[in-house]
């Protein structure tokens with residue numbers, strides 16, 4: 663099968679210019695070309711959506727997959743932006759199918775991670791995307807990068823887990839853990855007050871070099887929090 667069939671056939675390089683033709687397109691002139699109603703790849707442009715931080719006009723577009731995306735007009739016209747991100751995700755998936763990883767646990771983990779963070783109808787969304795937990799740029803649309811960074815799970819019981827439960831899915835904040843380890847991690851993310859600060863057991867553990875399990879055990883038998891998080895065993 664040829665690697666790049668279909669997908670780009672609907673791409674339109676030069677969309678018709680709306681309005682009456684004025685002389686010269688005037689590079690850099692702020693005359694706005696109305697893109698609404700035009701299609702670029704999978705994106706159907708709906709309406710103007712302000713400007714980005716670099717003063718470039720943005721367009722709210724509806725992707726064939728149902729997501730919306732604010733895209734830069736320039737990128738739409740140049741064919742740089744062709745979907746909400748689902749296209750590169752699919753291409754990535756297709757490449758992986760070739761490598762035989764499409765049905766692997768690591769691929770499933772990548773799919774589920776993205777679902778939890780980006781799909782509002784996912785049953786876990788409120789605990790992830792709904793709480794502002796994001797998948798980092800490097801991983802969001804590239805299974806290859808995810809796989810490069812985390813590898814395959816050590817056993818079928820391992821799941822991708824975030825070290826800081828309030829942090830994003832990033833190479834630094836993720837590891838493969840068993841359910842038991844994950845539960846421990848959750849528990850360590852309960853906030854405590856010690857040394858005049860509010861923090862998780864994990865954070866105090868990193869700060870003072872005392873194992874989270876030690877801190878938890880101490881607190882459970884009634885130690886003063888300041889001492890529990892600081893005293894070397």
Ligand SMILES: [Zn+2]
Nearest residue numbers: 725727746748
């Ligand atoms: Zn899409």
